[in-house]
Amino acid sequence: MSDVADRVRKIVVEHLGVEEDKVVENASFIDDLGADxxxxxxxxxxxxxxxxxxxxxxxxxxxxxxxxAVRFIKEAQ
Amino acid sequence: xxxxxxxxxxxxxxxxxxxxxIATALHGAGATVxxxxxxxxxxxxxxxxxxxxxxxxxxxxxxxxxxxxxxxQAIEAxxxxxxxxxxxxxxxxxxxxxxxxxxxxxxxxxxxxxxxRLCKGVVRPMMKARWGRIINISSIVGATGNPGQTxxxxxxxxxxxMSKSLAYEVASRGITVNCVAPGFIETAMTDKLNDEQKSGIxxxxxxxxxxxxxxxxxxxxxxxxxxxxYVTGATLHVNGGxxxx
Numbered sequence: 001m002s003d004v005a006d007r008v009r010k011i012v013v014e015h016l017g018v019e020e021d022k023v024v025e026n027a028s029f030i031d032d033l034g035a036d037x038x039x040x041x042x043x044x045x046x047x048x049x050x051x052x053x054x055x056x057x058x059x060x061x062x063x064x065x066x067x068x069a070v071r072f073i074k075e076a077q
Numbered sequence: 078x079x080x081x082x083x084x085x086x087x088x089x090x091x092x093x094x095x096x097x098x099i100a101t102a103l104h105g106a107g108a109t110v111x112x113x114x115x116x117x118x119x120x121x122x123x124x125x126x127x128x129x130x131x132x133x134x135x136x137x138x139x140x141x142x143x144x145x146x147x148x149x150q151a152i153e154a155x156x157x158x159x160x161x162x163x164x165x166x167x168x169x170x171x172x173x174x175x176x177x178x179x180x181x182x183x184x185x186x187x188x189x190x191x192x193x194r195l196c197k198g199v200v201r202p203m204m205k206a207r208w209g210r211i212i213n214i215s216s217i218v219g220a221t222g223n224p225g226q227t228x229x230x231x232x233x234x235x236x237x238x239m240s241k242s243l244a245y246e247v248a249s250r251g252i253t254v255n256c257v258a259p260g261f262i263e264t265a266m267t268d269k270l271n272d273e274q275k276s277g278i279x280x281x282x283x284x285x286x287x288x289x290x291x292x293x294x295x296x297x298x299x300x301x302x303x304x305x306x307y308v309t310g311a312t313l314h315v316n317g318g319x320x321x322x
């Protein structure tokens with residue numbers, strides 16, 4: 001659990017340039033972490049690469065928060 | 078100026094006059110080029126004349142699966158894809174009242190939809206690289222209209238609208254999307270015109286002559302260059318003044 005969360009958090013911190021403690025379970029990429037819509041596409045691309053999974057577009061649209069991302073990746077693995 | 082050393086470029090329709098000149102110009106500026114087209118023989122010939130840094134990547138643009146696979150093949154062959162030139166195009170001219178849905182659909186498919194598919198395939202690696210150049214070859218006809226070419230004009234105008242919208246979306250990632258709109262250019266297509274048709278056309282061109290494929294290639298080379306990084310969503314008209322837009 002923590003491993004996936006840590007890796008996702010690292011990507012989010014690096015990509016969006018936010019403080020690590022802001023990246024909490026319910027943090028919305030767009031509303032809380034300052035991402036624009038293209039950033040969310042790039043985050044999904046980065047998750048795909050980091051975890052060696054494919055995230056289809058319709059699934060990507062459901063990933064709105066940090067918690068969503070961690071949950072999706074753990075299920076996909 | 079206009080040094081593309083280390084860049085990789087995919088050019089569709091490279092077997093034609095304009096596509097061949099574009100590939101030659103990009104190659105001459107130092108780029109590695111992927112030559113795509115339906116006819117393999119002229120592509121092989123062009124690759125042989127260019128020498129190193131030229132790869133033949135045949136593709137039928139009316140085959141969706143083949144089009145979707147092309148960017149990946151290009152990246153495998155060249156090690157990257159920095160520049161995409163959507164140059165391939167077909168015509169199926171007819172008066173609108175006689176135009177079949179098939180002629181309409183075919184022209185839209187090859188000229189517009191395949192452009193969309195290729196853009197989709199290259200945007201991801203370009204976003205990662207934070208650098209990219211997409212140059213779509215439109216036509217004067219997309220801006221002015223032309224009798225007998227409702228399908229072709231719609232596709233070429235559609236290309237401009239698509240390019241502008243995509244340019245908005247990816248500008249912040251260092252990717253530019255532009256169009257070049259040729260007027261009448263000396264190619265196999267215009268060779269078929271008879272003298273009367275030719276003089277009629279020339280009468281409408283302030284420069285008094287047709288353009289050369291190299292003059293289109295020069296516009297593409299500029300838009301592909303690092304120097305054109307602040308130019309995006311633009312259409313560069315290269316038409317001897319035939320339409321001043």
